[in-house]
Amino acid sequence: MNRALFRATFKQHRKKVAVISMGIILYEGLLTWVYPVIAKNPAVTEIAGSIPSAVKTVFGVPENARTDTFESFISGQFFARIWVMLMALYGIQIANALLAKMVDDGSLAFLLSTPVSRSEILSTQTGVMVSTNAILVAAMIGGVYLGTFCSGIKIEHARYIDLGLLGLSFFSLIEFYSLFFSAWFVEEERAVTYATGLTLAFYGMDIVGGLSDRLSWLKNLSLFQWFQPQEVLEGTTDPLWPIIGFSVTSAGLWYLTKKVFETKDLAI
Numbered sequence: 001m002n003r004a005l006f007r008a009t010f011k012q013h014r015k016k017v018a019v020i021s022m023g024i025i026l027y028e029g030l031l032t033w034v035y036p037v038i039a040k041n042p043a044v045t046e047i048a049g050s051i052p053s054a055v056k057t058v059f060g061v062p063e064n065a066r067t068d069t070f071e072s073f074i075s076g077q078f079f080a081r082i083w084v085m086l087m088a089l090y091g092i093q094i095a096n097a098l099l100a101k102m103v104d105d106g107s108l109a110f111l112l113s114t115p116v117s118r119s120e121i122l123s124t125q126t127g128v129m130v131s132t133n134a135i136l137v138a139a140m141i142g143g144v145y146l147g148t149f150c151s152g153i154k155i156e157h158a159r160y161i162d163l164g165l166l167g168l169s170f171f172s173l174i175e176f177y178s179l180f181f182s183a184w185f186v187e188e189e190r191a192v193t194y195a196t197g198l199t200l201a202f203y204g205m206d207i208v209g210g211l212s213d214r215l216s217w218l219k220n221l222s223l224f225q226w227f228q229p230q231e232v233l234e235g236t237t238d239p240l241w242p243i244i245g246f247s248v249t250s251a252g253l254w255y256l257t258k259k260v261f262e263t264k265d266l267a268i
Contacts, residue, residue: 002116005124010131013094017132020090021139024083025146031074032147038073070153074144075230079163084227085203087136087171092195094132095178098125099261100188118262122183126254129175137168156235163232166239169246170227174199176253183261 099122102108111121141164148155178195185191202222209219219225226245231237 001123001127002120006127009128013132017135021136024139025143028143029147031077032151032153035070035073036151071233072230079229088174088199091171091175092178092192094129095175096182096188096191098129099179100182100186100191103186104188119258122258122261130172133171134168137164159233159235162239163229166232166243169243173246173250176250180253180257183257186264
């Protein structure tokens with residue numbers, strides 16, 4: 001990894017990371033602020049309990065999950081769908097900004113003209129990608145901690161760290177296959193199209209598989225099947241094996257990306 005390149009590249013993306021982090025913290029603050037009021041209203045709990053299983057599936061809530069806890073509230077309102085799609089879209093965008101877009105605007109040609117190897121460039125861009133991902137996940141954890149502390153909501157702090165680690169590995173995997181497409185196509189439009197298409201395909205399979213008994217096998221093909229925030233927060237599932245699986249797959253994708261990038265004729 002080239003430290004000078006890392007600092008320069010990270011500086012280009014820090015404003016966007018700061019804005020997204022602040023948005024996450026403010027939204028979590030809003031949720032933790034309104035939850036005590038909602039929790040005191042028994043009518044809200046009854047309505048939540050009567051929600052059809054199909055609607056729960058669309059919002060990423062397990063069919064038999066509880067609906068009367070803070071974990072179920074914040075998972076349904078944020079973690080299960082909004083946070084996932086926000087982080088996925090950000091991951092696709094930054095992965096392509098760090099490679100394919102640099103080919104399109106000619107900035108990669110400048111880097112390759114310096115005494116920095118392609119392997120070093122890729123390692124540095126990967127470091128920036130994973131670092132910004134980690135900052136956004138840390139903002140999520142910090143936002144929950146701050147919001148629940150100010151609102152007097154008791155939570156199991158360690159479980160939010162578990163969710164953060166699961167999220168970090170999950171979103172990193174999306175970034176790594178986006179980076180692979182970026183290296184393979186070296187055209188931003190095609191790379192974004194394939195990465196977005198694959199992510200939406202996984203997302204669609206998770207929803208369709210949950211809605212139809214005949215197509216339930218589709219859930220097993222989706223990455224989203226292994227990202228269950230409410231179950232992690234309630235302690236009903238162990239995120240260790242999904243974290244290991246996501247991390248190993250990410251390492252394999254990075255190796256393939258490295259091989260492709262080192263041998264690719266970039267025509268620049």
